[in-house]
Amino acid sequence: MSISIPKTQKAALVVSSDSPILFKNDHPVKQPEELAPGECLVKMHCTGVCHTDLHARLGDWPLPHKLPLVGGHEGVGEVVAIGANTIDCPVKIGDRVGVKWLADSCLQCEQCRKGLEQCCAKAKLSGYTVDGTFSQYVVSYVAHVTPIPENLDSQEAASFLCAGVTVYRALKYSQTKPGDWVVLPGAGGGLGHLAIQYAVHAFGLRVVAIDTGAEKKELCLSLGAEKWIDFRETKDLVKDIKNATGGEGPHAALVSAASGTAYEQAVDYLRPGGSLLAVGLPGQAQISASVFWTVVKSINIIGSYVGNRQDAHEALNIASMGKIHCHYVSKPLSALSEVYEGMQQGTVAGRVVLKMD
Numbered sequence: 001m002s003i004s005i006p007k008t009q010k011a012a013l014v015v016s017s018d019s020p021i022l023f024k025n026d027h028p029v030k031q032p033e034e035l036a037p038g039e040c041l042v043k044m045h046c047t048g049v050c051h052t053d054l055h056a057r058l059g060d061w062p063l064p065h066k067l068p069l070v071g072g073h074e075g076v077g078e079v080v081a082i083g084a085n086t087i088d089c090p091v092k093i094g095d096r097v098g099v100k101w102l103a104d105s106c107l108q109c110e111q112c113r114k115g116l117e118q119c120c121a122k123a124k125l126s127g128y129t130v131d132g133t134f135s136q137y138v139v140s141y142v143a144h145v146t147p148i149p150e151n152l153d154s155q156e157a158a159s160f161l162c163a164g165v166t167v168y169r170a171l172k173y174s175q176t177k178p179g180d181w182v183v184l185p186g187a188g189g190g191l192g193h194l195a196i197q198y199a200v201h202a203f204g205l206r207v208v209a210i211d212t213g214a215e216k217k218e219l220c221l222s223l224g225a226e227k228w229i230d231f232r233e234t235k236d237l238v239k240d241i242k243n244a245t246g247g248e249g250p251h252a253a254l255v256s257a258a259s260g261t262a263y264e265q266a267v268d269y270l271r272p273g274g275s276l277l278a279v280g281l282p283g284q285a286q287i288s289a290s291v292f293w294t295v296v297k298s299i300n301i302i303g304s305y306v307g308n309r310q311d312a313h314e315a316l317n318i319a320s321m322g323k324i325h326c327h328y329v330s331k332p333l334s335a336l337s338e339v340y341e342g343m344q345q346g347t348v349a350g351r352v353v354l355k356m357d
């Protein structure tokens with residue numbers, strides 16, 4: 001099968017942290033004969049926009065990235081070329097695949113062998129250390145692209161590749177059991193609204209949603225949260241959370257907040273033996289928990305970083321069963337600058353998915 005591949009494409013580039021996003025119509029496309037073994041070329045259908053992309057755009061993380069940079073790491077598209085001499089290729093031309101944050105890893109080191117591929121010293125990160133999905137054609141890696149289940153729409157699938165995998169994996173390692181309580185601060189946001197649904201439908205957990213405003217309240221309750229706490233209205237958040245969970249506090253808290261306070265509070269409201277799942281990636285925030293109470297309450301503080309290939313398979317397969325939906329708005333690639341502005345002002349509800357064709 002031969003697919004015609006253009007020489008140039010549309011792409012959005014970060015040139016420097018203080019200059020505007022550069023939109024190009026003549027960005028080069030890596031041609032099939034230029035692909036190395038193990039690489040594939042994916043024609044993008046669409047791509048989600050994640051807070052990480054904004055960090056890459058602003059350059060405010062303690063982790064260097066390439067420049068100029070094509071950002072983006074929630075891309076769904078179709079494999080249109082595979083590097084010659086690729087051995088044991090798990091995908092074929094025409095397959096619909098996802099390009100996630102972890103673009104590639106060595107698969108041989110201790111971290112990779114243990115399934116902590118995201119901690120591989122040779123990991124390549126989409127839209128950060130290698131060009132990502134804010135272009136029409138993306139070079140990715142056959143070992144790490146995620147097959148998209150047939151009955152999952154491309155736009156819907158996009159946000160599961162980062163937001164979905166992240167919350168799914170954190171809940172998977174939360175040491176909770178069906179019927180346990182989980183607290184989700186920021187439950188009405190991009191990560192939070194998916195976390196409610198995975199908690200309820202994949203793990204059988206009971207959810208306390210924390211966020212603010214009537215619109216988010218309605219969303220959270222409609223997605224399966226049993227209890228709602230408006231952080232702007234509560235006088236004592238820790239007490240309200242404990243009351244909502246029968247007095248003892250929740251078994252787990254999944255926190256993605258940008259400030260350290262939310263992590264500190266979790267140690268206060270978690271029940272003994274509870275787990276604090278840290279999934280946000282603010283550049284500067286610190287966790288300053290009481291060591292005394294962390295020890296006396298036997299609190300587990302768990303950092304959970306996106307997910308490996310298996311987590312991605314599981315998160316997407318569970319989503320394809322039809323009970324978990326991403327609330328997103330669809331925009332063209334040219335809207336990326338406005339989307340970043342909206343994210344900085346906190347006015348983006350749910351996720352934004354950019355259509356690439």
Ligand SMILES: [Zn+2]
Pocket residue numbers: 050051052053073101162163
């Ligand atoms: Zn992300």
Ligand SMILES: [Zn+2]
Pocket residue numbers: 105106107108109110111112117120121122
């Ligand atoms: Zn490795």
